[in-house]
Amino acid sequence: MIRLNAKGTQVTLFNERGLLQSTAGDVFKEPYQIGSDLCTVFPLLGSLLPTLVELTISDAPFHIDAVEGSVLQDGIYDLSFERVPINGELLIMWVIHERSEYYTKLRKAQQRYNEEEILRQQKGESS
């Protein structure tokens, strides 16, 4: 269960045209007004909208993990999207959840592995 007042969380509702209906949380760097076109603000959303409007209420949430973005507070976030009927309209609920600590550790481990592997490949080629 997501606590709406939890730190590092943002819950947003938008319609099929990508227009903001409601939002709460502390992840967006700037406040956006109701009716803002989120697709222009978030290129990620702009490119996903055609996929998201295809979702139905019975579909499992659609996840995009480990996202960084200049419009979000510094950090790495998991995103999920699902369709929710609200007041007779089928909206899209977008939940942003901070996971910087986990992904920072993962990045360090991955970086070490990649660097060693690249070195190994370069050595293998010159011999």
Add this chain to the structure above:
Amino acid sequence: MISKKVILTGSFGVGKTSLFNQFIYSKFSEKYLTTIGVKVNKRLIEVDGQELNILLWDIAGEIKQDKVPVNYFAGAEGILYVFDVTRKQTYDNIEQEIEYIKTLIPHAVIKIVGNKSDLLDQAALDALTQHVDVPIDCLTSAKTGDNVEQLFEILGRELIHISA
């Protein structure tokens, strides 16, 4: 205006993030910072007098069934498959990798990009065509910026034609 989602993919360390930064911010860094997950940004380009909004996804790591989340590919219309011209391992399995991408998104335009062209001389670059199992569409240098604009122009032109 037309907007198209384009994904940079390929093995780690080939220069996907560097191409992203060169194309979006005209910046390059020698420092390698491993990408975790995804970053998305956009840039408006003009191809043959027509405006095209490129929504560019820079994603982490290698394409292997369980490594790159399939959701990243949803709705993509262009794929830039990048390899490193100095590292054989980054183009050894290119044919299978491309086949796999085609199963994920059958209708996407795929371009094969050999990056770090600044590190090889012309003769070595020419010889590459014999070692890489698929036709190379573009040789780029994210470092010098060489051919980066051209790459997006080539891709952009095809993407516009498809939606026409």
